[in-house]
Amino acid sequence: MALVDLHVAELGALEEMARRDSSLRRIDPRAKLVTTLVFILTVVSFGIYELAALLPLLLYPVVLLSLGDLPTGYILRKVALVSPFAILVGIFNPLLDHSPHLIVGDFHVSGGWISFASILLRFVLTVSAALILIASTGVHHLALALQRLGAPSAFVMQLLFLYRYLFVLTQEALRTVRAITLRSVDRKAMSMKTYAHFLGSLLLRTLDRAQRIHVAMRCRGYDGSVRLLNTLQFRAADALFIALWCAYFLAIRFGNVPHRIGELVMGVFT
């Protein structure tokens, strides 16, 4: 099934990017995580009609894409791929909100269109920030960062286990699906009954695997807690990363920079 292949490739691609060395990669995952969250909070804290004021925030993903040496097209494609929900909910704004909001000559732009554009811009900003975070960090470092930031260790273990076995089980599912496809000519997708049997046997194999894994772990001294090697080091550069970006976000949040620039330029001309 092509779809499964595609998903596995997608998962692998981001992790592959996270392995490449770059100046962004060397920033402590905790610093990146915290800054990303502050960034997202800043983005969503703007009012729904503030479009121009959001624009300077584009600097964050743009600079990070460059520092991380990440493929812009790839990230944008992923953003577009998950946009339907936001578009679906946001598209009603232009239909419902006709209040005049922006007048350029005889041309009136309704508040609905402005808020729709603002939703789309927020969407691009927040989703790209999250993708950049993972593409420059990777799951293992992210889990370490989460643990060091106080996430419960059961949850962190759970994340690491899920990620470790994701690929194994997807491959297993893929093999089973291939076998089913080979025996069902001319059928595009499997029937519900086949699906249930497929899931059932995959589940049984999963449970067996869990048992084998547990036995293997016990043999290696597992006593109920997994000790993570802490390789994270918080340096001055990381603190600077957080401080500079947060200062920038605050400046953008509380001073409408594009508006000021616009006034300045218009002032020169009039």
Next chain:
Amino acid sequence: MHMADALLSPAVGGGMWALSAGLIGYCSKVLRTTLDDWKIPLMGVVSAFVFAAQMVNFSIPATGSSGHLGGGLLLAILLGPHAAFLAIASVLTVQAFFFADGGLLALGCTIFNLGFFPCFVAYPLIYRRIAGSNPTTARLWTVSILAAVAGLELGALGVVLETRLSEISALPFTTFIALMLPIHLPIGIIEGIVTAAVVQFVYRARPEVFDAATALSQGRKIAVAPVLVVLAIAAVCSGGVLSWFASSHPDGLEWALFHSTGTEEFAGREDALHASLAHVQTKTAILPDYTFSASEAPAETGAKTQWPAVDPGTSVSGIVGGAITLGIVALAGLALRRRAAPARP
């Protein structure tokens, strides 16, 4: 069902984050006290199973479309509510990071909508109550469908409430509900059918799996706390939404009304949940929500005073300034690229 950051306000996103983080902490604590060292590997691998299962679609009879397993209810049946909640939360976290399915701020909402309702409402209050320990086929199917539908519809309701409370979308509450709930009804039914079929398959092939599963959740009475929490939230939410309806018109004229009647509407809208969340927000000094601070502290920045006034002059300077900002950002990106390029191996 995966919420987007772009549709959330900081108050709603932050509040739901706190709620879900609290639930994750609570579940981790419960699991730690039960001290079964095989639980962690089991949960991890089973959640990887859900991830793999979601990638494979099946055809839905007579519709031409296809669907896949959601997994919330199945995990709860297999692992018990606490372990299942952690497993779902981890699946959603990985999805949020890798597929951008639901943003990072929205993760709290997503975990609550897709995790809390199946694990702590549908499973203990519907599935376990009716199914018992050894259900007949008919009973298993009925109760699975009921529980799956209930879990999913509550989740959909959660999405609507969270979006509505965030006030980013102009979509009226009733229209949104009327769109979301019917769409999720067939999805819930199919989820229930698939769950029942898988549970039955495993019952027939390896009944001892469920002994292990019940052992996992044994001795754990259904915790009253989470149920009380959800009831409280539901009360506050419905109170908030209802008073919102009483105080304002849920249609496109909202903006016009606001500006013709002044700020009273906003004052009236600042009710239970919003008020408390806004309070927490100002207390923790996170950027104050725009719409509220407009009435509290007008003329704080230039943007706020000019916001409601439609004035061609400011419009043009806004567009000019915006264009220049975009140019600067693009130039910064290009410059950094150039600088970074030679370093590439």
